[in-house]
Amino acid sequence: MFNYFFIKFGIAYILDLILADPRWLYHPVIIIGKLISFLEKFLYKAKNKIFSGAILNVLTLSITFVVSLLLARTNYVVEIFFLYTTLATKSLANEGNKVYKILKSGDIEKAKKELSYLVSRDTNTLSPDKIIMSVVETIAENTVDGFISPAFYAFVGSFFHIELFGQMVSLALPFAMTYKAINTLDSMVGYKNEKYIDFGKVSARVDDVANFIPARLTGLMFVPLSTLILGYDFKNSLRIFFRDRNKHSSPNSGQSESAYAGALGIQFGGKISYFGKDYEKPTIGDKLKAFDYEDIKKAVNILYLVSFIATLVIISCSMMYNIPDLRVFFHL
Structure with a gap:
C-alpha cells in the first residue's frame, strides 16, 4: 500500500507557511x-479531583482521536487540511513580529497588551528588555x-493504519490532532494553582511525556543546526543546551529555550x-x-529554519521508508 504521507505533510507545511491560522477558520483547537470546558463543568464537581481530571483527559483525547480518524477517512483533501491546522509556524512567527513592530514604534504599553495574549505572566510592569525576553522565550x-x-x-x-468501514486509514492526522488535544489540556488545566493543582495533574504529566522526545530533538539538533546555517552562535547554543536544559521547572521547556x-x-x-x-525563575543562558x-x-528566523529542516527530515525519512512503493509507482 503506497503511503502518500510525505506528499500530504509537505502540502500541509506549505499551507501553514502561506495561511497561518486564518481569522475565518474556526480552528480545531478552539473546538x-x-x-474541555464543557466536560470540565461536570467533572470538576467530583470530590476526587485527580481521578476526575484523568477522566477529562481520557475523554478529550479519545473523542479527538475518533473524530480525527473519521476526518482522515473522508479524503486526502480533508486530511491534508486538518493536518495543516496542527502546525503553527507562521502563526507563532506572526505573533512575534507583531510585538517586534510595536516595540520599534515605541508604544511600550501596546506591546505589553499584545504580549498579554501570548503569555500567562503579568505584563503590565514589564520593561522593554523583559518584553523582548518574554517574546523570544515564548517562540523558543x-x-x-x-x-x-x-x-x-x-x-x-x-506508520500505522486502521481499517475503518472497509478502508485503510492512516493515523498521521489522529496522532497529530490528539497531540494538539494533549497540549490544549495542559494549557487550560495544567496550572499548579489552587484550582488545578489536582484536577490538571494528569493532563500536565501527559503533556510532559508527549513532548519529551520532540523537545530534546529540538534543543539538541534542530535549533543548533539552524543556528549554524544562520551564522548565529552554534557552539554556544550547544554549550548552553547541555548546561542549562534541565534548569526549567518544566522537563521540556528548557530544552529548546537553552538552545x-x-x-x-x-x-x-x-x-x-x-x-x-x-517568582524568581532559574536563569538559562x-x-x-x-x-x-x-x-x-x-528567534523568528530560527523558528522558520527549524520547521524547514524538520520538514525535510520527515519527508526524506518517509520517502526512504516508501522506496519500494515509489519504484512501483514510477514503474522503475
Whole structure:
C-alpha cells in the first residue's frame, strides 16, 4: 500500500507557511478547548479531583482521536487540511513580529497588551528588555508545541493504519490532532494553582511525556543546526543546551529555550510575576549582550529554519521508508 504521507505533510507545511491560522477558520483547537470546558463543568464537581481530571483527559483525547480518524477517512483533501491546522509556524512567527513592530514604534504599553495574549505572566510592569525576553522565550518554547511535536506525531502515526468501514486509514492526522488535544489540556488545566493543582495533574504529566522526545530533538539538533546555517552562535547554543536544559521547572521547556538562549547570547529567567505573585525563575543562558529588538527577528528566523529542516527530515525519512512503493509507482 503506497503511503502518500510525505506528499500530504509537505502540502500541509506549505499551507501553514502561506495561511497561518486564518481569522475565518474556526480552528480545531478552539473546538477542542470548548469540549474541555464543557466536560470540565461536570467533572470538576467530583470530590476526587485527580481521578476526575484523568477522566477529562481520557475523554478529550479519545473523542479527538475518533473524530480525527473519521476526518482522515473522508479524503486526502480533508486530511491534508486538518493536518495543516496542527502546525503553527507562521502563526507563532506572526505573533512575534507583531510585538517586534510595536516595540520599534515605541508604544511600550501596546506591546505589553499584545504580549498579554501570548503569555500567562503579568505584563503590565514589564520593561522593554523583559518584553523582548518574554517574546523570544515564548517562540523558543512554542517551537516544540507549535511545530516539532505535532509534526513528530504525524510522522509516527503515518506508520500505522486502521481499517475503518472497509478502508485503510492512516493515523498521521489522529496522532497529530490528539497531540494538539494533549497540549490544549495542559494549557487550560495544567496550572499548579489552587484550582488545578489536582484536577490538571494528569493532563500536565501527559503533556510532559508527549513532548519529551520532540523537545530534546529540538534543543539538541534542530535549533543548533539552524543556528549554524544562520551564522548565529552554534557552539554556544550547544554549550548552553547541555548546561542549562534541565534548569526549567518544566522537563521540556528548557530544552529548546537553552538552545535559543545560547544561539542569541541572551539570558532567560529572573524575577517574573504570575497572577500577582513574584517568582524568581532559574536563569538559562549567559547574558553576553543586552536584549535588542532584533533578538525577536533572530528567534523568528530560527523558528522558520527549524520547521524547514524538520520538514525535510520527515519527508526524506518517509520517502526512504516508501522506496519500494515509489519504484512501483514510477514503474522503475
